[in-house]
Amino acid sequence: xxxxxxxxxxHLGGKLKEGLGDLLGDRELKTEGRxxxxxxxxxxxxxxxxxxxxxxxxxxxxxxxxxxNTGV
Numbered sequence: 825x826x827x828x829x830x831x832x833x834x835h836l837g838g839k840l841k842e843g844l845g846d847l848l849g850d851r852e853l854k855t856e857g858r859x860x861x862x863x864x865x866x867x868x869x870x871x872x873x874x875x876x877x878x879x880x881x882x883x884x885x886x887x888x889x890x891x892x893n894t895g896v
Contacts, residue, residue: 827867827868827870827871827874828867828868828871828872830867831863831864831865831866831867831868831869831870831871832864832868833864834860834861834863834864834867835860835861835863835864835865835868836864837857837860837864838856838857838858838859838860838861838862838863838864839857839861840857841853841854841856841857841860842854842856842857842858842861843857844857845857
């Protein structure tokens with residue numbers, strides 16, 4: 825969850841930086857903002873993938889336990 829929030833903050837900061845760069849006509853600042861947005865999205869994606877993996881492992885363990893309990 826923390827990485828997801830960090831990603832959202834990075835993305836938002838990038839949007840602000842891009843907007844400021846656009847407002848000031850600073851192409852470098854605008855580009856940095858876009859890169860930070862991409863980094864933020866990547867952080868969010870990684871956090872969600874990690875969470876999905878943990879949930880899948882829990883489902884797998886529950887299925888294995890149920891299988892042992894039924895003797896199948």
